Amino acid sequence: MRRSPDGWFTITEMAAQTFALTESLGQVDRFGPVLTHSYLLLGNAQAALVDASHGIGDLRGAVATITRLPVKVLLTHYHFDHIGCAHQFDSVAISELEAHLVSGQQTPEMQAATARVAERCRQPLPPNFSFDRYAIGPVALTGRLHDGDLIDLGGRVLQVVHTPGHSPGSVCFWDAGAGLMFGGDTFNRGLITMSLELCDIEAYQSSLDRLISALPAATASLLPAHYATPVGTDTLAGLAAGIAQVRAGSATVVDAGLWRQADFDWFSVALPALVAPSSGAAADH
Ligand SMILES: [Zn+2]
16 A cells, blocks of 8 residues: 555555555544545556545546556546546546536535535645635546446456446446456445435345346455445345335434434445435535
């Protein structure tokens, strides 16, 4: 593990030709450090960068210490903490279902979430960065992603898997050759957010079921955007069981302030507050 030139990201080799670029705002919750990971995947001809962090550090500069290949940014979904540095790159794609959510102004909910980053951040900031000028987007898209698309990096192919639920156009990227699934916010061992305005818990359960039936459990690693990484494929069945309990009304749901929450051993599910809070108050990631 080493630091990016601006000190903001840690860079960790996760597998052959596969790197995590990790940032922390300095927060810790009951699952551990609240980390945010982008992943750089190197092929022979080009590189893919899965997600683009909060927009605080110099992600392009960090990537440049790893590769000189042309970089294609692949966004798992439209949320502020996944697209923040996308503007630093020339090639950026997102689901066709969410292009309109990043190519203009952020939604009021995402603007409110972005506005809370400064108060959440307890880390020393990179040189030349100030929250006074902090803003996210719009993102100049060069591509749209669809379920089943194959992205050929040269000797390494990623498949787009549409997994709606956390957001309508959430996608995972499956690297069958390496047995790696890059999941954005579709899975993690921490907070599973179902509290935002475009979350759909029924669709989410279907997406988990789809991933469980599609993945070769013995050989795959899951690489989420938050908390510990990688996590085992048993994560999916655990999440599916918890979500089923929440949907059946058999989970204990408590008020967590900005949202309601069902707590399980190694994850919690954030659900919408009963009375809609003022815009955007229910999102941290
Ligand atoms: Zn998200």
